[in-house]
Amino acid sequence: MRAVCTIVLLLLAASASAQQVAIIANRSVPADSLSQREVLDIYSGDVRTWKNGVPVVPFDLSQDGVVRDTFYEYLGKKSSRMKSIWMKNLLMGECQPPRTVDNEIKLLDQVSATPGGIGYLSLQSVNDSVKVLTVIAGSPAPD
Amino acid sequence: MITSAYTFGRHMGIAALVACLATVAFAGRAYGQLPMVDEPPLVFGYFQNSLAYADSDDPDPDNTYFLLQQLNVILQRDWSPDWTAFVNLEFVNTYSSSRMTGAFNLEEVWLRHRFSRQLSIKLGLQIPEFNRLNAIKTKTPLLPYIIRPLAYESSLADVVALDELVPSQAFVSLYGSIPCRAVKFDHAVYVGNSPNINTDRSQGQTGVDTSRTFLLGGRLGARSNDIQVGVSGTIDYVDFLQPVRAFLTDTTTDLREVPRYRLGADARFMAGRFVVEAEAIIVRYDESSPEIHLNKDFYYATVMANISDRCVAYIGFWYLEQEVVAVEERGIAFRGLEHGKYRLRIPTAGAAWTVTDGIVLKAQVGRADQSVDNKAFTVSEFSYYGVAASAMF
Numbered sequence: 001m002r003a004v005c006t007i008v009l010l011l012l013a014a015s016a017s018a019q020q021v022a023i024i025a026n027r028s029v030p031a032d033s034l035s036q037r038e039v040l041d042i043y044s045g046d047v048r049t050w051k052n053g054v055p056v057v058p059f060d061l062s063q064d065g066v067v068r069d070t071f072y073e074y075l076g077k078k079s080s081r082m083k084s085i086w087m088k089n090l091l092m093g094e095c096q097p098p099r100t101v102d103n104e105i106k107l108l109d110q111v112s113a114t115p116g117g118i119g120y121l122s123l124q125s126v127n128d129s130v131k132v133l134t135v136i137a138g139s140p141a142p143d
Numbered sequence: 144m145i146t147s148a149y150t151f152g153r154h155m156g157i158a159a160l161v162a163c164l165a166t167v168a169f170a171g172r173a174y175g176q177l178p179m180v181d182e183p184p185l186v187f188g189y190f191q192n193s194l195a196y197a198d199s200d201d202p203d204p205d206n207t208y209f210l211l212q213q214l215n216v217i218l219q220r221d222w223s224p225d226w227t228a229f230v231n232l233e234f235v236n237t238y239s240s241s242r243m244t245g246a247f248n249l250e251e252v253w254l255r256h257r258f259s260r261q262l263s264i265k266l267g268l269q270i271p272e273f274n275r276l277n278a279i280k281t282k283t284p285l286l287p288y289i290i291r292p293l294a295y296e297s298s299l300a301d302v303v304a305l306d307e308l309v310p311s312q313a314f315v316s317l318y319g320s321i322p323c324r325a326v327k328f329d330h331a332v333y334v335g336n337s338p339n340i341n342t343d344r345s346q347g348q349t350g351v352d353t354s355r356t357f358l359l360g361g362r363l364g365a366r367s368n369d370i371q372v373g374v375s376g377t378i379d380y381v382d383f384l385q386p387v388r389a390f391l392t393d394t395t396t397d398l399r400e401v402p403r404y405r406l407g408a409d410a411r412f413m414a415g416r417f418v419v420e421a422e423a424i425i426v427r428y429d430e431s432s433p434e435i436h437l438n439k440d441f442y443y444a445t446v447m448a449n450i451s452d453r454c455v456a457y458i459g460f461w462y463l464e465q466e467v468v469a470v471e472e473r474g475i476a477f478r479g480l481e482h483g484k485y486r487l488r489i490p491t492a493g494a495a496w497t498v499t500d501g502i503v504l505k506a507q508v509g510r511a512d513q514s515v516d517n518k519a520f521t522v523s524e525f526s527y528y529g530v531a532a533s534a535m536f
Contacts, residue, residue: 037325046320046322046327048224048260076368079452080453080497083500087535088282088285091279091282091284092279092282093251093253096185
């Protein structure tokens with residue numbers, strides 16, 4: 001019994017320290033939630049406008065890290081694979097790659113200020129200036 | 144057959160013209176609605192420099208050479224989310240007009256309107272969708288190869304009839320992608336010029352005449368997360384007999400506009416660290432003359448291993464088989480045409496390392512084994528060793 005309790009406590013602790021990532025969008029975006037496939041379609045350039053015709057403007061974090069890794073894990077693509085898709089889209093004249101920003105604070109500012117903007121950051125960094133479309137429960141954050 | 148081809152060509156011409164006029168009219172209307180565009184046009188591009196060593200079994204000396212294989216300068220303007228103008232200028236083989244080396248090509252000059260994800264129209268000079276590799280064959284940063292699979296390698300134009308294997312230009316295309324659950328179905332249909340109809344300068348003809356014959360082609364594909372497959376096809380008309388017309392004994396058949404059919408299939412699979420890609424191209428002529436046989440088959444397969452996120456190694460095998468016709472002469476008297484089959488097999492291996500985003504270092508080796516069962520031709524084996532750097536700017 002004691003062993004079971006210990007395991008449950010450890011699992012709870014791990015869950016608490018897991019990095020939760022929020023997919024956020026500008027408040028004008030006409031969507032309240034997105035599926036994994038819809039997010040992938042946006043970030044791979046297949047979907048380029050919202051339902052109201054406003055262009056989708058995806059943002060990406062420029063530096064590798066837990067938040068970025070969690071996001072790409074959710075998409076089911078390595079970041080290197082996504083980069084090759086973006087490069088192909090660029091060279092074929094299809095669409096531009098996501099705009100990159102240095103950190104989560106800038107990403108939040110950019111998404112809140114850009115009509116049609118969409119991005120991702122850690123859940124605790126979100127505020128009321130944007131809407132949350134999806135929350136990804138990521139793997140535990142490193143110490 | 145040829146008469147019906149004329150009718151078909153005329154209908155295609157009218158359809159293409161209507162599509163052009165409708166889209167340009169729509170473009171004009173849409174342009175009037177556009178807000179002023181403040182952002183300047185995008186200017187970017189890429190180049191690939193290489194160092195190669197080639198040895199051959201024939202008496203020619205081996206050679207080692209540096210080469211600016213390719214420089215592409217791309218200009219792009221997004222007039223709105225739906226309208227894009229795109230220009231791709233290509234300089235190949237250390238282009239220099241003063242030194243008379245290399246070549247300059249207007250590779251792509253088009254205007255696109257994206258109606259939706261399912262349908263876009265592209266007007267102007269463009270590279271047609273044919274198999275997976277044709278549209279990206281000149282985008283060196285996307286490819287691990289230095290020497291591309293035969294049908295796509297412009298530096299092998301002396302050995303391989305590239306324009307016969309794959310269509311190089313189209314002028315109007317409709318394309319898009321239709322999602323269905325986890326699968327996306329890609330479609331593309333295009334029209335362009337037949338390659339060399341009415342270009343006989345000795346007859347006063349000065350260019351490609353599209354009043355009667357067109358290139359018509361398309362591709363249907365499906366892709367999911369790890370699998371991508373497609374089939375492609377074209378029909379156009381070719382006057383491939385110009386060089387040998389004087390030697391033909393068959394004068395009963397009009398061989399000036401011979402239908403040509405290309406059929407292609409492509410597949411790409413990803414499994415863990417491995418990627419397998421393969422293509423087949425079959426070219427068939429409507430051979431009304433028993434004297435002319437110029438069919439061609441090409442196949443390639445490549446197995447890639449992603450050693451890391453930035454490094455890929457690959458092995459591949461390319462196979463080309465084409466019918467050849469030799470004009471056999473004895474002294475100055477024409478004696479006849481001799482037919483045969485030319486075969487080219489190239490096993491190749493290489494690696495590509497992405498140093499940083501936009502910069503790729505490449506290495507490749509290949510060994511070409513040629514054979515021909517036509518004594519009019521002589522062939523030899525040759526090897527290729529190359530390193531290259533491809534960079535975007």
